[in-house]
Amino acid sequence: MKFLFCLALAAMVTVQYCSACTCSPNNTVQEKYCNADFLILVKVLNDGIVYGGNRVYRINLIATYRSKVYGGVDVRKLYTATNSAACGVILQKGYYYILTGYYPRNIRQRQIHTGLCYVQQRFRFNPQRVYKPPRCN
Template identity: 35%
Template structure:
């Protein structure tokens, strides 16, 4: 009996580990999330329903969550408004949970697949009210015009860049969060010589650039 319980416990732990590993992605700076996305919108979520998402290789029906949204503004994406976004049914497979009462405004980044917007936990999805003034301003033009710049995340000291077109993102090692000063208040901007550097402000005078070596 005890051996059966031990076997079940081991099986349960293996299953939990598999589910935990099923959704894995590296955090991205908001600018990088913007540049890597097909669609970036500000929207309210006004409804939710479970829908069929086709079949897997074994013929089993794949379930998806459809969130009905009211688009407020599109920062990047197709010409037509987005009225729905799709995600997996649970966080174990990268599904996103959103408030559906229509009272909260979200910034949502995602991918277009077969004419539909899909989101996962790996996308940058934040309540609009929590975004900094710099992040909101950067959505209009600043992020997009510097997508040629690469943001390299520093996970442990020492860390360095390999190209002048990179910015070193040190929020994690400096503040133990990926939502630190650089994420909230800085953009990695391309300069006239094609190098990139952190910048904070509305108009990019040279003195407002932050040296890459000292983020």
């Protein structure tokens, strides 16, 4: 009985220890763009505030290149996990980003989320005039 308890305890500790961010290894950059819920250009306005397991950034939405949802989206905030083990990303205040991400399906008000498995291209300048979004079918 003691042996089974120790084995179960070791399995639980191993599962806890091994939980980390994993992305689909076969996704090309093109697939990351095309499979995301949105492709946007934003300027990050703050360093992010940790709230409820997420880091929440205030953003200025400059352009929407593609979105699977229109209306009802809070475009003033961007959410990501608080650390890289949970696929969170760190964005820098004052920089422009081309971002892809997803809208969580279980939240009543649509939120913009991104993470390590999505695209985050950083720019010092506003790239809107030179950026050409990828074509998706």
